[in-house]
Amino acid sequence: MREVGALPQRVHEDEHVWIPMSDGVRLAARIWRPLSTDDEPVPAPAILEFIPYRRRDLTAQRDSIHHPYLAGHGYACIRVDLRGSGDSEGILTDEYLERELRDAEEVLAWLAEQPWCSGRTGMMGISWGGFNALQVAARRPASLGAIVTVASTDDRYSDDVHYMGGCLLSDNLSWASTMFAYTSCPPDPMLVGERWRDMWHERLAHSGLWLEEWLRHQRRDDYWKHGSVCEDFAAINCPVLAVSGWADGYSNAVFRLLARLEVPRLGMIGPWSHKYPHLGQPGPAIGFLQELVRWWDHWLKDVDNDVMASPMLRAWMQDSVPPSTAYAERPGRWVGEKSWPPLDERSSRRPLARHRIAPAGSEIEGEALTIESPLSVGQFAGKWCSYNAPPDLPYDQREEDGGSLVFDGDVLPERLEILGAPVVDLSLAASSPTAMVAARLSDVAPDGGATRVTYGLLNLTHLDSHESPQPLVPGHKYRARVALNGVAHSFPAGHKLRLSLSTSYWPLAWPPPEPIRLTIFLGESALDIPVRDPAAEEDEHAIIFGDAEGTPPLATTQLRPGEQRWEVSRDLVTYRSALNVVKDLGTIRFDDIALDVTRRAEERYSWEGNRFDSAQGDVSWVMAFARGDWTVRTETRTELSCTETDFHLHAQLDAYEGEERIYARNWSTTVPRDHL
16 A cells, blocks of 8 residues: 555644533544644534444554545544443443444534534444444434445345354354453543543443344344344435445445445445455555545535446456465456446356256256265355455365265356356255255366355245244255355356355354255256356446555554464364464554553364264453553453254453453353254
8 A cells, every 4th residue: 555645635633532422421532634724624524434443542553544544635534432442431232222323423413513524424434334324324314425335234134244144154253252352441541541440340341242132133133123224225315335345244235235225326346355445455455545535525525526427336357266265466357337236137047957057048857966064064164254364265165065066067168257146046855944055156277176256055944034934844845045145256268167055054154953954956946147248348437446545554563473373173083173263463552652452362163073063163352451550451252052952152251450350250141043
């Protein structure tokens, strides 16, 4: 990324500002504002980023790259900690609560009334901040003129870190453990004074164990509908820029927002993981901040620019690559779509034959094939949502295909491009009342290397509804449509498409209660792929982005190096297998405030042989903060195991001031499995 020192306008930073809420709680904010040539405040539109990740330390470097940049282009940028996080008062007890959304509305109203604000506001954010930007937009606050939502979703049940296709994701445990650690952290005494200890103890005692709540809602109920803007797309009445990456977990939402919103909207999907595009990994990163300036100029300053002349969807068409758990860059090119969904029909239906993907239009003889996958299928799946650190993308799929039902296409005589969501249309029967199917589409090179292109999961008890799952009748024939994640991929001549079906995909998704055998009926099953004709290229739009740039990041010093591991192990004496993940960021000093921050997470997902009731996840975190003789530390651990009928949840929280443990709590609870 190019560092930009000279900006069109000088910037004033208010490092700490209290914003009062109607119930008396104060939220902590950092504000960057443009100044005139004589250093006077300039009334400017205000852009809010509202997240729980500690603006003073954990996101301080990232914030310092884009908020001063936007301020230098004429915008007041405000980074606010949610209540109960960072230095804000109060308690944070879950995601996207009504109180959080009311707080956001009050912050926007407060901003609009400031003398340095023009009265017009926007919201932007990645992940949590992208979620609540959509959710707040649906509430229509008076000053809100546009939003930018990056790596977020419109559907909290079907397309978030918790559940996928009605299957429980292991990222549900991972993410709950992350927030368990984050909500246990204290505010900074340098800002809040002697109250820091009381505020910390309040958080330790009352933030709670979010995983228990998430496990108690295993179907799409009112809990998940709250904050899911797909319940009423028409509620959003301001322009939306929706952004994600193919390695991210949230790219599907971009397609739905473009198709269902009724407001001016643009979509952008690059090769990136869960990161802002100007910091995008895998690359290439792009000049996203320049795009934001054009977007905000048009919608918050009424500048007559060409930002809306772009194709509705700009997507990175990924070229074929060998399988790897990480890429520095994904080769490819930008393609554009004037509308989404496209006006022309692009679905190509390929019947499934005996271990073959038959050409479109083929007549297939009716027969049946069966598959009963071992628990080892999925150990090279990577994460549901990639952060690109440690390397967490799927590895060579040949190691997964041995326990899967595999269908290969013919060798391609010419390049084949797809853009959109493939669908596997299956006629099947299951051996048990509760079952799942995982479907993977891979790009198979002439040397046999198989790179996963996309995948999908479906809990078969959810065939009719995610709201009202029903047990299967063993042996009964059902119709199942498994939607794979949307993708843009170019299969070169000489390669093959491969569809792989498995009855488990652990540890990416929690396995069924017992081993399952699926029967797939050929002649009635097919793969539908969204073929894009390269000859119909929208290159007349000349999709060109500037180089990634931003203001210089906040100065930090690495005091202790970090560590990253992603290890798969198997003991052939005990038949115990495990995936061990270490994400240790070391100890970093934030030079401007002389604060040392330590973060270390360890995740372990294990199982024994083919015992589906032996699946277990264990996540531990250490968070530590130090300045001079002030040192605090929290240690958290979350363990999730199961039987055929229940989930068993155990958790532990210990907090230390110096070496004295000042708080300890243990949780132990059982949650019944609900058609899962």
